[in-house]
Amino acid sequence: MKKTILSLVFLLATIVAAQAQGPRIGVRAGANLAGFEGNDNDAFKRRWGFHAGLTTSFGIIEDFLTIQPEVLYTQKGAQTDNEMYKLRTSFIEVPVLGRINAGPLYFELGPQVAVRIGEKAEWSNQSGSFVITDDDVNNLRRTNFGYAAGVGLTATPLGMSLGVRYTSDFGSAIDRGGNNPNLRNSVFMLTAGFALPTR
Incomplete structure (x- = not known):
């Protein structure tokens, strides 16, 4: 049911974007501070990664309200407090964000889908470090549905x-x-x- 609802949201966003002004193409990159949340996350802390990709922007109400689909390569994962166990996962992430532009400020919110394209688990001890494949890696979901929310200056x-x-x-x-x-x-x-210049 959840996947059906999210699929409908993406379809609606695509239809709205097709009727909107634009598109305006851009690029995006930056740093990630990734980790886990949930009932069983006490053993993990966050680790650094990065993201990079392409963006598009369609004007719905001139420049005030826009729809912004993106395609990003992004790194996620976590590590234990003692850093003996480190997990790095790589995803292709597709958020479809509604964005409100209020002067120099912007606010964004929307659903996203992330498809895992790589993973690496590393265990370190006194003998050194080595890459392992364990049940945690094998049991990671390939596709995750979620959301994104943000604020910034433009x-x-x-x-x-x-x-x-x-x-x-x-x-x-x-x-x-x-x-x-x-x-x-x-x-x-x-x-x-x-955002790349438009003609």
């Missing part, structure tokens, strides 16, 4: 923006069979964007 004449964004999953990032923990991907993003 310099409209230059096409540049700087903002912070938070993203999370609606459900667990790990298949809930057996004793698997209930953990959701949770990412704080510091992101810079540049």
